[in-house]
Amino acid sequence: MRIKLSAHIWTGLIMELQRNKVCGVDVHKKFLVATSLSRDGIKETKRFSIVIEDLLRFKDWVIENNCEQVAVESTGIYWYPIHAVLEGKIDLIVANAYKIKHTPGRKTDASDSEWIAELCLNGMIEPSRIFPKEDRELRRLTRARESYVKEITQEKNKIHHALDSSCIKLASVLSDIFGRSGRYILSCLMEGKSVEDIIEGLPTKRIKKKADLIREAIVSSLEVSQIIQIRGSLKLIVFDSDRPIRSTRDMRTWYTGKPCEYTKKSHINFCVYDSTWEMAESLELDRNPKVEAWVKNDHLGFEIAYFYQGVIKKYWPDFIIRLNNGINLVLEVKGRDTLQDKTKRSYLDEWVRAINEHGGFGVWQWAVSKDPADITGILNKCCGKRPGLRAGGSSGNRHS
Numbered sequence: 001m002r003i004k005l006s007a008h009i010w011t012g013l014i015m016e017l018q019r020n021k022v023c024g025v026d027v028h029k030k031f032l033v034a035t036s037l038s039r040d041g042i043k044e045t046k047r048f049s050i051v052i053e054d055l056l057r058f059k060d061w062v063i064e065n066n067c068e069q070v071a072v073e074s075t076g077i078y079w080y081p082i083h084a085v086l087e088g089k090i091d092l093i094v095a096n097a098y099k100i101k102h103t104p105g106r107k108t109d110a111s112d113s114e115w116i117a118e119l120c121l122n123g124m125i126e127p128s129r130i131f132p133k134e135d136r137e138l139r140r141l142t143r144a145r146e147s148y149v150k151e152i153t154q155e156k157n158k159i160h161h162a163l164d165s166s167c168i169k170l171a172s173v174l175s176d177i178f179g180r181s182g183r184y185i186l187s188c189l190m191e192g193k194s195v196e197d198i199i200e201g202l203p204t205k206r207i208k209k210k211a212d213l214i215r216e217a218i219v220s221s222l223e224v225s226q227i228i229q230i231r232g233s234l235k236l237i238v239f240d241s242d243r244p245i246r247s248t249r250d251m252r253t254w255y256t257g258k259p260c261e262y263t264k265k266s267h268i269n270f271c272v273y274d275s276t277w278e279m280a281e282s283l284e285l286d287r288n289p290k291v292e293a294w295v296k297n298d299h300l301g302f303e304i305a306y307f308y309q310g311v312i313k314k315y316w317p318d319f320i321i322r323l324n325n326g327i328n329l330v331l332e333v334k335g336r337d338t339l340q341d342k343t344k345r346s347y348l349d350e351w352v353r354a355i356n357e358h359g360g361f362g363v364w365q366w367a368v369s370k371d372p373a374d375i376t377g378i379l380n381k382c383c384g385k386r387p388g389l390r391a392g393g394s395s396g397n398r399h400s
Contacts, residue, residue, distance in 0.1 A: 073116060099125075166226060268296070
């Protein structure tokens with residue numbers, strides 16, 4: 001049923017939404033054009049770039065001009081930074097671009113920002129629904145997790161397909177070919193080891209009992225192209241499929257008798273020292289101006305799997321550091337250098353390369369501190385890197 005409003009009722013609705021002074025924003029990829037418009041027709045138009053310093057100047061300009069409301073067109077994702085700067089500071093409307101362009105009455109010589117301001121001044125913009133900040137963050141993380149899990153599943157399916165193409169029916173023997181024993185067998189297959197050598201080095205007794213089934217499943221070898229494909233897919237499967245994104249906020253309370261001290265730049269309020277060396281480096285991380293934030297990898301669950309002497313093991317790097325140039329640094333403290341330590345670092349390097357190749361977690365580097373006095377030099381060298389540099393391998397990001 002359609003209801004026709006009388007003229008005086010419609011005018012009353014509009015008057016309730018009218019404001020004395022507003023700002024209309026026409027946003028582009030690299031800049032925005034803002035027009036402040038008052039009820040007496042006074043207007044002022046200014047242009048700002050889409051960088052944080054200029055956006056803050058835009059916010060100050062809006063407040064100084066006593067604008068009661070800001071209306072911005074929902075163009076792609078370009079309105080996100082504006083919303084982030086103004087949210088909670090001033091009444092903000094995100095307007096549907098299609099509806100604004102098709103609202104009748106626009107003057108042909110009016111700019112986009114002026115037209116948006118005029119519509120806002122007269123209460124003729126229907127606000128788009130913007131979820132609260134907490135809900136937006138939850139939705140962003142949920143979508144990211146769904147995307148990561150989907151990508152991991154696709155890479156796992158590629159490995160299954162490569163094995164099936166070679167008549168290697170590993171999935172018929174193991175419930176999860178990406179578990180401890182499955183990863184071991186995959187590594188051996190890529191190294192060209194015989195079935196008997198593979199069975200001899202199986203890491204669990206339970207799987208060793210399936211020796212006959214494994215012999216039946218592995219009746220051929222992988223081709224070079226399949227090895228390259230599987231190795232590439234395994235590099236991308238570096239996330240926990242159940243929890244690909246983790247945070248220091250997930251750490252549970254725990255108790256220790258080891259020496260500990262309050263921290264300044266760490267998200268964890270205490271740092272537990274396993275040695276005076278770690279204590280010296282923790283103090284340097286807290287006072288070094290190149291460090292934005294850091295945390296000791298203690299009870300955080302950040303671990304890297306590696307293959308050593310026929311067994312899949314896990315190791316926990318000592319520190320995770322965020323530098324003021326945006327680079328994330330994994331720092332390992334190591335006094336002596338054994339063959340196992342070198343193996344760990346090779347897998348850490350592979351992990352860093354995979355993370356940077358993914359591109360969704362920022363830029364990462366890794367470094368090894370072999371003396372308490374070299375931490376400052378490591379931080380200086382990492383801060384000298386360009387944030388867009390892909391770390392790992394021959395990129396010169398190994399510090400040892």
